[in-house]
Amino acid sequence: MWKWLEKYSSPHALKEQGVLGMNARNYKIIAQYNNRRQYPLVDDKVQTKTLAAKAGINTPRLIGVIKYQYQVKDFIYIVKDCPQFVIKPAHGSGGKGVLVIKHWDDDCFVTASEKVLTFKDVYQHISNTLSGLFSLGGQYDVAVIEEMVNFSDMFKDFSYQGVPDVRVIVYKGYPAMAMMRLATAESGGRANLHQGAVGVGLDISTGKTLNAVMHNKPILIHPDTKAELKKLQVPLWREHLIIGAKSYEMTGLGYLGADIVLDKHKGPMMLELNARPGLAIQIANGQGLMNVIKNIDKNYPKGLTPEERVDFLLNITQANPK
C-alpha cells in the first residue's frame, strides 16, 4: 500500500545531497544574480551572436536576418552563396522551429533528417517563424539564418540523428556542472531530456562521463546506437569551459546555461545561452548543484579573467579528484 512512497525521498535527504529545487533556483539564484534587463541578451539570438563576437566566443556565422514578411520570398538571395544553412527563430527555445538545410538547389531543399522540401515549404516555415509560431509566448519574431555547424564525427556513435550538445551551467563565471545531451529515436532527434533524450553528466574537470540517465533513470548504453556511454570523452574540454566562463562577462548573468556544439573544423561553438537553465542536469550528474554553488561562493576567488577562472577550476578539481 505504501510502496508508492518509496518513489519519493524526504526533503531532508535531498538537502543533504545539495539538490537544488525549482523554487530555490528561482528565488535564491535567478532572482538574486540574474538581472531581468539582461534576459533579452540571451533570449534574442541575434543579440547573443553580436555580443559573443565581441567577447571572442565562437558562434556559427550569421548569414542573414529576415525581419518582415515581404522579405521572406527573398531568402533565396540571402543564402545563395551558402550550400548549407540553418533557419531558426531568434526567440525560440528548446530547438523549436530549427530548420537545418544541408543541401539545396533550385526548388529542392534537403534537411538534416533527409526530408526533401520545396521552396514553398521553406517559405512557409519562415512565415511561421515571423508570426511567432515557435517563439516564447507566441510573440512576433524574426528568422535568423546562420551557417550550418559541421558536427564533429566524435559523437556519431553516441547520438541517434540530431546534434549532441554540451550544456554547461555557469555560476558567477565558474563552470559548475556540465552534461551532454544525446538525441534518441524517442526524442525525435532532439536533445531535450523531457522528450526522452539521454543526459550524460560530465566531469567538470575532464569532460568524461560521470553518469547517464534517460527519463530520470540511470542507463549504461544508448538505447538506439548501443554505444557505451561511459566511454564518452568530450575533446577540447578546456575550450568548452572557457566559452562558458566568457559568457558570464558577456551577459552579466550570474547563473546561466551555455549550449555548446563541437565543429569539425572550428572547434567548440556556442549555439545559445539560457538565463533559466533547467535542473535535470543534477540527475544526469548524479549530484546536487547546491553543493557546487556553495563551494564556489565560499572558496573560489573573484575578479579573475575567464581563462584564469577555468585554470583555477581545473587545478583545484584535479588536485582533489572525486
Added chain:
Amino acid sequence: MKNLFTVRKILFLCLFLSIIFTIFSVYYKIAYWGFDLRPNRTANVWNIDAQISFMPTGQPIKVSLAVPSEPTEFKILNEDMVAKGYQIKKDNDKGRIELTSAPQTQEQTLYYRLTIYDNEDSRGKLREKGVPAPRKPIYDEKQQQTVDEILALAEAFNGSWPQKIISIFNQEPLNPTLAAFLPVKMSEKQRVQFMIDFLALKGIPARIARGVRLEEGRQAAEADLMLEAHDGYKWRLYDIYTGKAGVPKNFIVFQHGGISLLDVQGGTDSRIRFSVLKSVISSFKLAEHRAQLNKLGKLFNYSIYSLPLLEQNTLKWLLVFPLGILVVVLMRNVVGIPTMGTFTPMLIAMSLVKTGFWPGLICFSTIIAIGLVLRAVLSKLNLLLVPRISAVVIFVILIMQIMTITGYRMDWEIASSAVFFPIIITAWIIERASITWEEDGAANATSEIVYSMITAVATYFVISNEYIRHITFAFDEINLVILFIVMLLGTYTGYRLTELKRFTPLAKKS
C-alpha cells in the same frame, strides 16, 4: 541571502498583523453586526400595519395609541406613522404615540407601520419589581361563595395559579358553577378581566397584555389578548387558551396593563385593525440595521454590505478568488503541478461553478476533444499563427453553439452548459495542447490537460464551497491574510512535492 531574510521577516510581520486584524474584525462583525460564521442565515422580519379608523365628532381630535416600546424579544427596525394633517408626538416613557389634529369632518384612517425582526437571544427578560398589591374585586356574599368554590375547583389543575385559572376557564365543557357565574355572552376582554379578578383574590397581580400574533398574511385582525401575571420577580405572559407561559415565539406586545390600546378623543366608532406581513431577509441586510444601532455604525456605510444587492453579489463572487489563486499558487509552487497558463485552471473552475461539476467537466472535455480534432485538420493547412488561433476561437464558438442547441432540443442540460466556458481560454488550451501533441506526443499533451484539470477541480472545490464563499464575503479581511500568505509563498525556497520524486535518484538510499 541577507536580503531574503529581511523580506521574509517583513512579510511574516504583515501576515501576523493581518491575522490579528482579521480576528478582531471577525469578532466585531459577529458581536456587533450580527454576522454569522454559517452561510444562508436569514431572519424573519415582520411588517405590522395597524389601521386606525374612526368617525370625527367635530371636536378637536386626539388619538393615543399604545406602541411597543423597546420590546426585548424583538428589535424595531423601522416605525412609521401615516397620518396626514396630524401632529405626531411619541412618548417613549408611556410607550404611546399621540396624534392631534384640528376637527375633521370625514371618516379618518391612520396607519402605524412597524418593522421588527426576531431577536431570539433576549427573550423573557422583562423585569419589574415592587408591583402594587392587586385590587381585589368586591363581591356580594353569594358571589363570594361561588368564587371560592371555583377557586377550590381550580386548585386541582396543574401549573401555577394563573395557569390553573386559565385551565378552568377553558375547561370543556365548562364547569357548571363557573358557567353559572359568568355572563352568557362576554367579550374576550371581559373573560380576561374575570381571570384577573380571580387572580387578585389569590393576591397575584395580573393585567391584560395586548399585542399582535405574527402570522403570515393576517389581514384586518383585532389585537390579540394575553394574560400577564407577576410572579414576584417579573411579569410573565400566559396564553389565555392554553395557559402556556412565556412570550409565544411570534407575538409582539403593544401594550401592557389596564390602559387602553387606542384612545380617541373627538371621534366615535374607533377601531384598530392589524395586518401582518412576513418577509425573510438575509442577515447581511439586517446587519445594516443592527449596525446603525451601535456607535460605530458609520463604519458600516463604507463596507460591502451597504452596497446595492447586485454589486454585493458581484463582490461576493470576486472575493472568493484570492482563495482560488492561493490554490493555484500552492499547486504550482508547493506541489509542483505544471498547468497550461498560470490562471487557466482558475478560469475553468469559475465556469464549473456556473455549470455544475459533472455537467461542466463532461461538457468541457467534449469541447476540448472536438476542438483538438478540428485543430489537427487545421494544422495540415499550415496557417499563420494569428489566423490559426482565430480559427480555433471560431471553432470553439461553433462547437458551443451546436452543443447548446442540441442540448436544448434533446433536453440534455449537460450540453447546454457549454456557453459558460470562456471562449478564448478554451481556444488557447486547444492550441497549446495541439502544439504539445505535435511536438512531444499525445501522452505529454494529455498529461498537460489532465494536470490543468486537476488544478481546476481543486480550485473548483474551494470556490464553490458555500461556507468558504460565505466566509470570504462576510469576513473579507481574510483576503488580506491570503495576500500575505501568497507573498510569503513567493519566498518559499523548499522543494516542490513533485521534486521529491523527480530527484529521488540523487538521494542516498539508506
